[in-house]
Amino acid sequence: MSKPYGYIALFESAPAIYHAAQSVREAGYKRWDVLTPFPVHGLDGAMGLKRSKVPVFTLCGGVIGFITGMLTAWYMGQFDYPLIVGGKPFFSPIFPFPVAYELTILLAAFGTLGGMFITNQLPMHYHPVMNYDKFRHLTDDKFAVFIEAEDELFSETGTREFLENLGPAEVAAISDEEEE
C-alpha cells in the first residue's frame, strides 16, 4: 500500500466517540472527521463545529419565492392581461397572498434541501473512507474518528500512536485506491 489517505480509529459507544472527538480537537488537528450512524447530540460542540450555513439558503429561497408569487400575480393580472373578475382589483397584495405564501415555502424548502447538499458536498458517491473494511458498521452501530494525511500535524507514526492512546477498538490505515 502506498501512502495512506489517513488513519481511522473505531469506537464502540457514543460516550467514547464524544471524548475521542474532544481529544482530537484539543490536539489541534484540522482535517479530521467523526463518522456516526446517527446524529450524536453534543458532538458538534465537542468537535468545535460552527453553526451550519443552511439557513442562508433557506432565507434566500423564501425571499425569492415570495417575490416571485407577488410579481407573477401582478404581471399576469395587472400588466399583461388585465381582466375584471367579480369587480375585484387587477392587483392587490391581499388576494394573491396564499399563492405567494405557498411559493415562499416551496422555494425555501428547495433552498434548504439544496443548501444541505451544497454545504455537505453531496452527492459524492465515492470517498476513500468507504474503503475501510468495517465501514458497513459505521452506518449501523459503530463510531469512528478519522484523520486525513493532508493535515499539517499528521505523521505516519505520531498520529497512529495518538489515536491508539484514545482507547479505540482498532486503528486502521485508509487507502485512496479502490481495491480490485
Next chain:
Amino acid sequence: MFRPSVLEEVRPADIPRRQIIENDRSFSWITQKVCGIVEGRTPTWWWVAFIICALIASFTLMGLIYLVSTGTGVWGLRNPTFWGWAIVNFVFWIGIGHAGTLISAILCLLKQKWRTSINRAAEAMTIFAVICAGIFPLFHVGRVWFGWWLFPLPNSNAIWPNFRSPLEWDVFAVSTYGTVSVLFWYMGMIPDLATIRDRVPMIFEERLAGAKTALQKTFEKLYFGFRKYFYGILAMGWRGSNRHWSNYEMAYLLLAGLSTPLVLSVHTVVSFDFAVANLPGWHTTIFPPYFVAGAIFSGFGMVLTLMLPLRAIFGLQDLITQFHIDCMCKICLATGSMVGYAYGMEFFIAWYGSNPYEGFAFINRAFGPYAWAYWIMISCNVITPQFFWFRWARENLWLVWILSCFINVGMWFERFVITVTSLANDFLPSSWDYFSPTIVDVFTFFGTFGLFGVLFLLFIRFLPLLAFAEIKSVSKQADVHGHH
C-alpha cells in the same frame, strides 16, 4: 433566599423518564429489525395484498378511462350539486395526509421524541394520500388534458389563471404540499438508505450461499446488482460524517419549521374553497381551524389503522410501543373533540346570526333528507374518540383499530355532509334535488384505496419503514453523558 438545610443533605432522585424504545435494544438490533423488512424474502401475504390492492386500484383506472371517454356526466355532477363526490373525496384524502406532516414537523418542533418511531410511515402515507387526492379535482374539470391551464403557464389564449379564486390557491397549496412532503420524506431517508446500501454486500453473500442452482445464482447476482445501484444512488454518497449530520440536522429542523405553517395552511386554503362562497352552511370563519382539526383527526385515524397491523406483522412492539399508541389516541381525542365543538358552534352561530337560510341549512342537515349521513358523522367523529379518555380502551388494540376505522368513515361523511347538504338545498327551492352518486363515482373512489394500498405496499417492501437513525439517537445508549 431561604433554603431548607435538608435540601443540602438530600439529593432528590432523577425523575425516571419513559424510554422511547422498550427492552433496551441495541443499535444493531434496531438496524437488523428495520432493514430486515426490506432485505428479507418477499412474504406471501405481501403478494396477496399487493394483487388484491392492484385489482381494486384498477377500478379507479377504469372509472377514469370511462369518464374521460364519455364526459363528466357519468360522475353525477348535475344541478344543483355540481361539486358532489369529487370534492368530497379530494378533501377526504388531503385530510388523511395531514397526520404525516404533523407528526414529522410539529412534533419535531415541539421536541416530542416519540415521533421518530412513526414519522416515516406517516410521511409516506401523506404522499400517497396527496396522490389519491389529486386525481379528483384534476379529472372533475372534464377535459383533463387542459389541466395545465391551472398553472401560470402561457397558453394559446394568452389568458392567465385567476389568482383571485380560492380554487387557484388550492392548486398552489396542494402542489406545494405534495412537493415539500416528498422533499422532507426523502431527506429524512438518506441516512437510512445509506445503511441499507452498506448492507447489500453482506446480504448478497448470505443469499448467494443459500442459492442452489445456477439460475438462482444468476438471479441473485442481477437482483443485488440492481439493489446496489438503486440504494447507492438514492443514498447520495452519505457516509455519516458528523460535519454532514450538523448541516443535515439544521436542514431537517428548517424543513420542519417550513412544513408546520404549510400543513396548517393547506387545509385552511381547502376550507376557503367553501368559506369564500356565499352558500349557507359554508360561509363561516370557523372553517379554517375546523378543517385543520378534522384533517389531523382523520390523519391520525389512518395512521393508527395502518400502523397497528404493521406493528403486529413485523414484530415492532419494542419500537412502536404502547406509549406511542397512547399518544396517538390522545391526539385523536383532542382533535375529535375540537371537531365536535365546531359542529356545535355551527348550530349556535346559525341561530345567533338569525339568518333564516343559515338556520335552515343546519336544521336540514340534522333532520332533512341527509339526516342519515349527518348522524353517521356525529356518532363516528364525536362519540368514537371519547373512548380514548379511558386507559383500558387505549390498551385494547383491537378496539383502537376498530375505532380508528370508524374515524376514517366518519371523516369521509363529514365532507359529504358539508358539501352535499349545502349544495343540494340552496337558495332556490325550485332547483333542489337529492344527490346520489353514480356507480362510476363509487368505483372510482373505492379504487383509490387500492391505489393507496399498492403504493404503501411498495413502500414497506423497498424503503425503510421506520426512521431508524433517528430512533437510535433517542435511545438510552445514544446519550454521551451516560444518563438520561
